[in-house]
Amino acid sequence: MQLNNNSNSSSKSRPVGRALAAATCALLGVQATGSLAKGQPGEWDVETALLVYSEADDRVQAAEPVISATRNFDGERKLNLKLVADTLTGASPSGATPSELPQTFTTPSGNGSYQIAPREAPLDDTFKDTRVAISTNWEAPINRDYAYSLGAYGSREYDYISTAVNGTLSRYLDNKNTTLTGGLSLGLDLVDPVGGAPVGLSRMPLSNNKSQADFDQEFAATRESDDSKTVIDALFGVTQVINRQMLMQFTYGLSYSSGYLTDPYKILSVIDDASGANYGGNLIGDDGNPVYLYEQRPDTRLKQSLYWQTKYMLGNGDIVDGSYRFMIDDWGITSHTLDLKYRWRLGKSYLEPHVRYYLQSEADFYKRYLTASEYNAGAPVMTEASADYRLGEMTGLTFGAKWGYRFDDDRELAVRAEYLTQTNDGDQGFGSLASQDLYPDTNAMWLQLSYSF
């Protein structure tokens, strides 16, 4: 990947249409193609990175290498190939509530169980995965007023396959001061959960106090076959040059998903209406176990988003990059995302502090727990429920910084660190549940080393 200093004459002589075209590509989710490419014909620009991600409290740990290569055929025709791999280990919140008593849960495969100590957040530590994703994108002009791009994406992990194709069409107006872009993406995902997809809102089988044969029968009865989901995304964007120092973009996005949208590994605790303790024990059935239900989400989701971004170059050459995203969906979730970066340019190097603020309301079917009366002796009064904290009321704050050094037009070395804190809020429970920490914070940090050549 090539980089130019702001004083470099070659960058000044570059056709500006390319900056706008790159901006347009970024708008349409093919960011790698346009990023920092010197764009010399017959040349490959390569961007490599290694990301290490770590959550506090023994939760998810990940390592993620990336290589992105862009072949420039001439000034405006480009082919980008990108390969990403990641390996994940660690624990993830299951959705169950902490309890005064030790809790035992069945692993997703049904082949074992795991215990959670009293007052501890129930984390499923059987979580382990490796994902490989490959994407490609081609962009080219049609004539002096139009350009297009075509792309494809595929990723595979142990229990999930994702594929998508996309295309965009851009129209330049007013001497390329304005770019209108429309895009469409079609995706098909195949979900093959470990142990099979559980029947939504069915009771998690627990092996305590029963024979293996009885458990196996009970487990099989809660399983459905593999499933799939389709995703259709449409985008319409306007990129506008405001003046010599400022560029602005507005994007409206529409996304419709249908199929299996449930998280097969998430569960809900059922709580006794009177005591606030786990419902079950000797109260129901003859196995004496507490009741946990597999979650169930709607099978369609329609999301709409508005995105605004502005880049502004100050008189001293520093650059401010601000964006805001508003998202709303038919699950009842509304979110606001503010992002601000300041690139402080120091000769061959730069330092870029970053702050991001995220605010999300809860989904209509989000329930931190179900009560025994909602459980209704195995015939739940609702058709959908999830205790996944990612669908709850949430505030996220990220602080980070990136430092980069440009050896020459081609080569750059950069280090980036980010720290994220997520806090959740909502129903605080009752009885003995009220003394439990139902909304522990999520703290994560990631460190990235990048080299472009």
Place this chain on the structure above:
Amino acid sequence: MPDSHLFYRSRRQTRNALTLATFLTATVLTAGCSNLGVKPWERDLLADPDMQLTVSGVDAGLDDHIYFSKEASSGGRGFGGGGCGCN
């Protein structure tokens, strides 16, 4: 709880209305200014690679994937991103 739910709903609706109003105002202002843009010879600063809307596609892709798996929102800048199990 039902009461707090209603409260959040009403606060949410207010926020939504404010957001839409801001966007509409910004769009009208942008569209209404006929002197936006630059002459071809005034594009030196905009041509700076650091002035691209997405300077590093790799950074953006990695962050999008992280937030996709930690929040209920995705996309906006571009398509919603490749799916994953993302527990």
